[in-house]
Structures are given as structure tokens and as C-alpha cells.
Amino acid sequence: MPTYRPGPVSLILAVLVALFLLLPLLAVIPVSLTPSRMLAMPTGELSLRHYRALIEDPRWLDAVLLSIRIGIVSSVISTVLALCFSLGAWMFQPRFTAALVGFVLLPMVVPPVVSAITLYFLLTSISGMSSFFGYDTWLGVAMAHSVMTVPFATVLILVSLSQLDRRIDLAARGLGAGVWERATRIIMPNIKFGIVTAALLSFVLSWEEIGVTLFITSVNAITLPRLMWMGLRDNIDPAIAALSVILIIITVLVLAVRTVVVKMRGGH
Amino acid sequence: MRGTLSDRMGAAVLMAPLLLFLVLAYAWPFLGVVKWSVTLPTPGLGQYGALATDALVQSVFIRTLRIALIVTVVSVAAAYAITMVWVRGSPAQRIIAEFCILVPFWISVLTRAFGWVALLSNRGLINTWLQSIGFISEPLALVRNEFGVIVGMTHFLIPFAVFPLASTMRSLDERVLLAARGLGSSRMRTFWTVFVPMTRSGIIGSAMIVFVFSLGFFVTPAILGGGRSVMIAELIYLRIFQSPDWGLGAAISVVLVLFVGALMALLFRYVRPKQLI
Numbered sequence: 012m013p014t015y016r017p018g019p020v021s022l023i024l025a026v027l028v029a030l031f032l033l034l035p036l037l038a039v040i041p042v043s044l045t046p047s048r049m050l051a052m053p054t055g056e057l058s059l060r061h062y063r064a065l066i067e068d069p070r071w072l073d074a075v076l077l078s079i080r081i082g083i084v085s086s087v088i089s090t091v092l093a094l095c096f097s098l099g100a101w102m103f104q105p106r107f108t109a110a111l112v113g114f115v116l117l118p119m120v121v122p123p124v125v126s127a128i129t130l131y132f133l134l135t136s137i138s139g140m141s142s143f144f145g146y147d148t149w150l151g152v153a154m155a156h157s158v159m160t161v162p163f164a165t166v167l168i169l170v171s172l173s174q175l176d177r178r179i180d181l182a183a184r185g186l187g188a189g190v191w192e193r194a195t196r197i198i199m200p201n202i203k204f205g206i207v208t209a210a211l212l213s214f215v216l217s218w219e220e221i222g223v224t225l226f227i228t229s230v231n232a233i234t235l236p237r238l239m240w241m242g243l244r245d246n247i248d249p250a251i252a253a254l255s256v257i258l259i260i261i262t263v264l265v266l267a268v269r270t271v272v273v274k275m276r277g278g279h
Numbered sequence: 280m281r282g283t284l285s286d287r288m289g290a291a292v293l294m295a296p297l298l299l300f301l302v303l304a305y306a307w308p309f310l311g312v313v314k315w316s317v318t319l320p321t322p323g324l325g326q327y328g329a330l331a332t333d334a335l336v337q338s339v340f341i342r343t344l345r346i347a348l349i350v351t352v353v354s355v356a357a358a359y360a361i362t363m364v365w366v367r368g369s370p371a372q373r374i375i376a377e378f379c380i381l382v383p384f385w386i387s388v389l390t391r392a393f394g395w396v397a398l399l400s401n402r403g404l405i406n407t408w409l410q411s412i413g414f415i416s417e418p419l420a421l422v423r424n425e426f427g428v429i430v431g432m433t434h435f436l437i438p439f440a441v442f443p444l445a446s447t448m449r450s451l452d453e454r455v456l457l458a459a460r461g462l463g464s465s466r467m468r469t470f471w472t473v474f475v476p477m478t479r480s481g482i483i484g485s486a487m488i489v490f491v492f493s494l495g496f497f498v499t500p501a502i503l504g505g506g507r508s509v510m511i512a513e514l515i516y517l518r519i520f521q522s523p524d525w526g527l528g529a530a531i532s533v534v535l536v537l538f539v540g541a542l543m544a545l546l547f548r549y550v551r552p553k554q555l556i
Contacts, residue, residue: 015456015474018466019361022372024360029379031357032437035394036383038404042397051402092297099293115297118305122495122539123530124512125303125312128519132315133308158304161297219387221495222512226519239389243396243502249429252397253388255406266378 021128043252061253078235085156086213093164119162127226156217171205319526326530347493358440384438423505431499447481
């Protein structure tokens with residue numbers, strides 16, 4: 012327990028910052044209940060018409076399903092690639108490991124808009140060769156999302172490996188276990204939590220991704236954020252408020268569950 | 280056994296797929312973008328010359344730097360206040376602060392930008408309320424301008440500013456603070472002359488992260504700026520999809536990468552990467 016506690020001034024300032032952080036999340040609730048067709052505060056009566064619109068308009072459901080499909084594929088790709096890479100780095104510690112990890116982290120550090128134009132170049136180049144892979148295809152989006160999420164997955168798996176006791180691996184090796192056995196039966200069970208977290212984070216990042224997706228899709232591969240973007244740019248549709256409320260509720264629930272799980276595991 | 284052939288092959292087989300993937304899907308196409316910048320529409324360094332002379336491009340660059348600076352100062356100050364409570368508050372205060380930091384952090388940039396539209400627009404919460412109490416007769420222009428962009432970006436970036444600050448505030452030596460208080464220094468004086476200097480590396484790290492992020496920020500400025508307060512990233516988007524002027528978009532991207540790279544190099548001269556997590 013820290014002995015140097017925040018004083019009254021810090022507490023007041025922190026409350027103001029906390030309000031600032033929560034206010035826009037709360038503001039969408041009344042807007043989502045407005046009976047008006049346009050973005051406005053409800054005056055008097057409330058209506059669920061914008062929630063109904065989400066269900067009745069097939070575009071929203073299609074976008075959700077597409078986002079889930081892309082999220083799963085890109086999460087699998089980036090988790091598998093990140094896991095293999097991290098195992099290689101941890102088990103063999105080759106020379107230039109730091110430089111190689113630095114290279115892998117580039118898509119996380121480079122401004123997203125530069126990654127976006129880079130992936131736009133890539134996918135439009137591929138488009139000439141194939142009609143189901145490239146610009147504005149779901150496979151193209153899944154690959155681009157993998158590029159963007161793989162650094163995050165790698166960081167998480169490397170962090171869980173760094174907390175693993177090397178002697179476990181040395182013992183297995185001394186007893187004659189091969190690389191494959193050590194990786195799958197000794198190391199991976201010990202970093203299970205890190206691998207699952209990496210896969211989940213990759214899925215969430217892909218599910219929310221908009222900066223790159225805007226550059227590499229036009230009419231076919233409309234993910235949920237892309238559809239929200241279109242609704243926000245053209246005329247602001249209160250259905251987005253309803254959707255935002257649902258997304259915020261899901262986020263709060265997931266965070267609550269995660270907090271409980273972490274508390275039960277007794278660590279962080 | 281280190282350094283034998285099988286070990287080296289093991290490392291290569293495990294590490295190669297990701298490296299190959301990123302070379303083919305990221306590094307190689309980036310070189311393609313660099314190629315665009317010197318070949319479109321005509322070969323040569325014309326696009327880079329245009330960057331130095333084009334008034335529109337320059338005004339966007341200056342606006343981006345100005346917004347990034349304001350957002351950095353405000354975000355780091357706000358993050359400092361809430362991090363104090365998150366790291367050093369009572370258990371209940373810490374849980375509430377953590378909730379207020381992590382919930383927005385996990386909510387998508389689009390939802391958050393939309394939340395600000397719902398608050399700040401002409402028929403949004405703030406204007407409706409101010410009009411209903413008779414404080415104003417005409418709605419205030421709070422969004423689709425630079426003010427809206429700064430508010431939205433600050434909101435997005437505060438959690439990112441929190442993490443480096445939290446890490447230095449957690450690791451500093453308590454005894455120095457107690458000594459200062461014990462020697463009769465007031466709370467305020469201890470804070471400004473002992474606590475703040477001791478978290479200097481966290482402040483630098485946090486400011487650099489926020490500043491670098493703001494330079495390449497796209498979604499929030501595009502929605503809350505409403506096309507009236509265009510920043511570099513949106514300019515690249517417009518050059519690719521609306522003009523189409525791929526050469527200039529590519530040249531701006533290359534300059535942005537070089538600029539961010541230089542800033543990161545500077546950052547790592549002052550702060551070790553480990554202090555940032």
C-alpha cells in the first residue's frame with residue numbers, strides 16, 4: 012500500500028478526468044432511444060426503433076458476420092505466426108533476436124495511415140492476379156488485419172515466455188525431449204493463458220479495425236466498423252447510437268468477466 | 280549444445296514464417312509506396328518538392344503539429360491526475376480509476392468518436408441542455424472544427440498516456456517522498472519538487488507516445504473535424520481516393536515515417552523501452 016497518497020487537489024482533478032473519459036460513452040444512451048429519424052436528444056417519449064432497425068436491416072447482420080469471420084481468420088493467422096516466432100526466439104535465442112523482434116513490431120509503431128497505404132499497395136497489386144484475394148475481398152482484409160495484429164500477439168506471447176522458468180525447458184531437454192515435444196508438451200501448456208489472450212486481443216483488434224480497412228475495401232468487404240464509418244460520414248444515423256450502446260455493454264461485460272477471472276487466478 | 284546445426288535450423292524453421300510473412304506483406308509493399316512517391320505521376324523528386332512548396336500541404340502539416348502539441352499537453356496532464364489515483368489511491372479509488380481508464384481504452388475509436396458527436400453536435404447533449412436552461416439561444420459550434428478534433432483525440436489518447444506514467448509512479452522510491460514530508464515540505468511542494476521530477480522519464484515517454492500517435496491519427500479527426508480541420512493522415516486518404524494523386528499521398532507517407540522514426544530514435548535515447556510498459 013503506497014504511503015504517499017493523492018491529496019484533495021489530485022482527487023478533484025482525477026474525478027474531472029474520469030467524467031471526461033466516461034461522458035461520451037454515456038451520451039450515446041439517450042441518443043439511441045430518440046424517436047427522431049435524425050441524431051437528436053429524445054424530447055419526452057423514448058423509442059426502440061433504432062434497435063429494431065439494427066435487426067431489420069440485413070446490412071448490419073451481414074457486416075457483423077463478416078467481421079466475425081475476418082476476426083477469426085486473422086486471429087488464427089497472427090496467433091500461430093506469433094507463437095512460432097516467439098518459441099523460436101525463446102528456445103534458441105539466435106543472434107540479432109532484438110533486431111528481429113523490432114522488425115516484427117514495426118506495424119505497431121508505424122503510423123496506421125502509412126500501414127494502410129502500404130497494404131493498399133499490396134492488395135491492389137495482388138488484385139490483378141486473383142479475384143477472390145486482394146483489394147476489397149474478405150481474404151485480403153483478413154491478411155491485412157493479420158499484419159496489423161501480429162505485433163500485439165507477439166508482444167503478449169513474448170511477455171508470458173519471459174515469465175517462464177527456463178529450467179523446466181532445460182530439464183525436458185536433458186531428459187531427451189526434442190524441439191517439438193518441448194514446445195508442445197512443456198512450454199505451450201505453461202503459457203496457455205498468454206496464447207489465449209493473444210488470440211483474443213488479435214480478434215478484438217481486427218473486429219475494431221477501421222484505419223486500414225477503409226483503404227482496402229470499397230463495396231464488397233463491408234466490415235462492421237466500415238459500415239459504421241459510412242453511417243457517420245454521410246448522414247448521422249441514430250442506429251449507430253443503438254449499436255454503440257450494444258458494443259459498450261459487451262465491452263463492460265467482457266472487462267468485468269476478465270477482472271473476475273484475473274482475481275480468481277490471483278495474478279495479473 | 281547452443282550453436283549446433285539442429286538448433287540453428289530449429290530457430291530458423293520457427294521464426295521464418297512470421298518474418299517471411301511480414302517481408303512479403305509489409306516491407307516489400309512499403310518499398311512499393313516509396314517507389315510511387317518517386318515515379319507518379321512522373322519520375323523524379325517532384326512530389327517531395329511539392330511538399331516543400333504546396334501551401335495546402337504545408338498548412339495541413341502545421342495544423343497537424345499544432346493539434347498534436349495541444350493534445351499531448353492536455354492528455355499527459357489529464358493522465359497524470361488520474362494515474363496518481365490509479366497507482367497511489369485507496370483500494371476503492373484505484374478500482375474506480377482503473378475502470379474509468381480501461382473501459383474507454385477497450386471501446387473502438389469509432390464508438391468513441393460517435394459519443395463525442397452525440398455530446399457536442401448542434402442537437403447533442405451539451406447544446407440541448409444549455410439551450411433548455413436558457414444559457415444560450417443558438418447552438419455552440421463544438422464539433423466539425425478543430426475544437427472537436429482536439430477533444431476527441433485527447434479522449435482517445437489519455438489511456439495511452441496513463442501506462443508509461445503508471446509504470447514510473449509504481450516503481451519510484453517511497454522513502455524519498457516520506458523524507459521530504461518528514462523534513463517539513465508541504466504536500467504541494469513535495470509534489471512539484473520531488474514527485475514530478477522523479478516521474479520525469481514517464482512524462483517524457485508518455486508525451487512522446489501521445490505525440491507520435493496524434494501525428495498519424497485518422498479516424499477521430501476525420502469524423503469530428505468534418506472535413507474542415509484536415510490532418511496529415513486524412514490528407515493522405517484524400518490524395519489516394521479523391522484526387523487520385525498517389526504520388527503525393529505516398530510522398531507524405533514517406534516523410535511521416537521518417538519524422539516518426541526520428542522522434543522514436545530520440546525517445547529511446549532518453550527512455551529505456553522497459554520503462555514504458
